[in-house]
Amino acid sequence: MIKIGSVSLPDFPLLLAPMEDVSDPPFRAVCKDNGADLMYTEFISSEGLIRDAIKSRQKLDIFEEERPVGIQIFGGDEEAMALSAQIVDTVNPDLLDINFGCPVKKVVTKGAGAAVLKDIDQMVRLTKACVRSTRLPVTVKTRLGWDHDSINIMEVAERLQDVGIHALAIHGRTRSQLYKGEANWDPIARVKDNPRINIPIFGNGDIDSPQKAVAYKKKYGVDGIMIGRAAIGYPWIFREIKHFIATGEMHAPPSIEERVVVIRKHLHQSVAWKGLVPGINEMRRHYNNYLKGLPNIKEFRAKLVTEKTLESIDAVLDEIVATYAGYAFEPRGVDMDNLAYTCG
The missing domain is CATH 3.20.20.70 (Aldolase class I)
Incomplete structure (x- = not known):
């Protein structure tokens, strides 16, 4: 300890x-x-x-x-x-x-x-x-x-x-x-x-x-x-x-269902904490990273960053789950150079 x-x-x-x-x-x-x-x-x-x-x-x-x-x-x-x-x-x-x-x-x-x-x-x-x-x-x-x-x-x-x-x-x-x-x-x-x-x-x-x-x-x-x-x-x-x-073994990557559950929690808590407009707007920076690895995701991602209500974003997330159900993700590699933030 x-x-x-x-x-x-x-x-x-x-x-x-x-x-x-x-x-x-x-x-x-x-x-x-x-x-x-x-x-x-x-x-x-x-x-x-x-x-x-x-x-x-x-x-x-x-x-x-x-x-x-x-x-x-x-x-x-x-x-x-x-x-x-x-x-x-x-x-x-x-x-x-x-x-x-x-x-x-x-x-x-x-x-x-x-x-x-x-x-x-x-x-x-x-x-x-x-x-x-x-x-x-x-x-x-x-x-x-x-x-x-x-x-x-x-x-x-x-x-x-x-x-x-x-x-x-x-x-x-x-x-x-x-x-x-x-x-x-x-x-x-x-x-x-x-x-x-x-x-x-x-x-x-x-x-x-x-x-x-x-x-x-x-x-x-x-x-x-x-x-x-x-x-x-x-x-x-x-x-x-x-x-x-x-x-000593790798955990299976999260499924699309797991990813969307986390996206929803992150989104809804952002709105609850920051307010509707800032919560939705600031969440937009996260979608690309959460959904990285999915083929042909560009169209869905474009919808996620333009929708303006929780209901419409949730509907897009439902579409993503239905479209990629059963998709086998590869273990994730991280492009560290493209993840910018301010920290020590």
Whole structure:
């Protein structure tokens, strides 16, 4: 069993990565249904929370059925991060996570996300401000370093553990790499092997199949893995990894009936949470991934992204089930380069 403060997780837990405009409550719900052990919200601007920005506040929404769940915040100002931690406290998540890994320009130019990797003293100050301001266990998600010449994850891990974090998730790329090239898990393994480190270390980056998850588990010795892009439109990745770990065999791909059940849940919960128009509109980005692999699906997909009512979308989904009943899906390959999102 893995412990993060008072949160108990199974041995080798599977974590859903925090992804901007992806990891909302409806998406987290379908990932939880399919085996994710710990989920994180989309990352939330500390300044946005303090300004009472509507979008930032909405990201604080969590639901009992998805627990354990962590709320992730980012920022570059100690006072703002401390105040944000206090605000997060009020909605009672299971933990507070700090993003020191997001590589995108709009975050980095504010001195937040991966920018903090250039100043470990500042990272320590920001982390300490959060730890002191919340009763929740604090965790961190970060990267190996700013660039290839400044990989400093070992110092980061030691110093953040020393100021009180309860777990560390490490993405195996530098900020300069963004999401390009292959993730390098060797430094993650060295952090895990460091005798000074006694908190859980989770690896993140490029896990897109059960086989790779098990291979990385054995090779790098991490306490668990965090999955981001491979779960977009395919929440079954969690159950497939767990099945492969338990049996050494591949779980059968989800049938068209199973896929449509999940699409409907995701859609209807999106509408319930966001409202009819935004719920339908924002769901449109997911259909392609959910239905990937079906031959001649273009016509149906075009209908799904143009219909404007739940009833009409449900009717299209009924057509898809009838048309592809019994279709044998191949084990899914993930085109990671075409799954864009913002995360650490």
